[in-house]
Amino acid sequence: MVLLATMALTIYLFIAVPKGFFPQQDTGRLLGSIEADQDTSFQAMNRILLQMIDVVKSDPAVAYVLGFTGGGAGTTTNTARMFVTLKPLEQRNIHADQIIARLRPQLAKVVGATLYLQAFQDVRAGGRLSNAQYQFTLYTAARFGISAALIDTILYDAFGQRQVSTMYTNINQYHVVMEAAPEFWQDPGTLNEIYVRSPSGQAVPLSAFTYYRPTTALWQSITRDYFQPLRFPSTCNLGWHLELR
Secondary structure, three states, X not given: XXXXXXXXXXXXXXXXXXXXXXXXXXXXXXXXXXXXXXXXXXXXXHHHHHHHHHHHHOOOOEEEEEEEEOOEOOEOOOEEEEEEEEOOHXXXXXOHHHHHHHHHHHHOOOOOEEEEEEEOOOOOOOOOOOOOOOOOOOOOEHXXXXXXXXXHHHXXXXXXXXXXXXXXXXXXXXXXXXXXXXXXXXXXHHHHHOEXXXXXXXXXXXXXXXXXXXXXXXXXXXXXXXXEEEEEEOOOOOEEEEEEO
16 A cells, blocks of 8 residues: 555655746746847837836736946847836736746737846756756867858858859849858758858768757757757757757
8 A cells, every 4th residue: 555655645746746847936026138129229129128028017926126228238229128026926826937928919019129037946946147047068079070150151151141242233233142042041951951061171060969859849949969959949849949969
């Protein structure tokens, strides 16, 4: 009977106990990071911040809201910070993560910027300020001598709008942009045709150290041969996910 009771309790705890890298806490505080378009002025950013403060403080579970913006150490004029104090749990009867989920549709109506909210945690991974609780740092594909910056450059050359030259005429000038042909934008199989030139001069296919897979999950993972899997939040719920391996 003791054995059966122990097994039943173990199964119950396995289901009931929060799971994750660290158990998600509800400390009664939220942190917010606001990012607007890069050409946003201080006056426009201040107006957006006030709009978002009004949205957040209108939630019945919120007690106080504090926000600030302006360029400073490590910040720019198109960014802002927000600190939210929630009402005691016995008054709101709702978890902090549920409050964030409830605020998202209202915050999405504010045009020109995005507010990334997260519940403040007593135990944090890393000391960087970021737009999500969990972040990843991309290191080099060491066995090929290829850096993360080089991978980013190659992908931007193919799918961004890299200006490579300027054509001058008598009365005007035209920017020459290099990018992959439009028919290759919609097919992730194009990634198998992209090569990265290593410092040794060898052309290494992108597929040698990355792979892609379709995903519909809110959380996506990035893995390496010699690192443990880390998780980071995605801004889209459907698409193709590129992983380093």
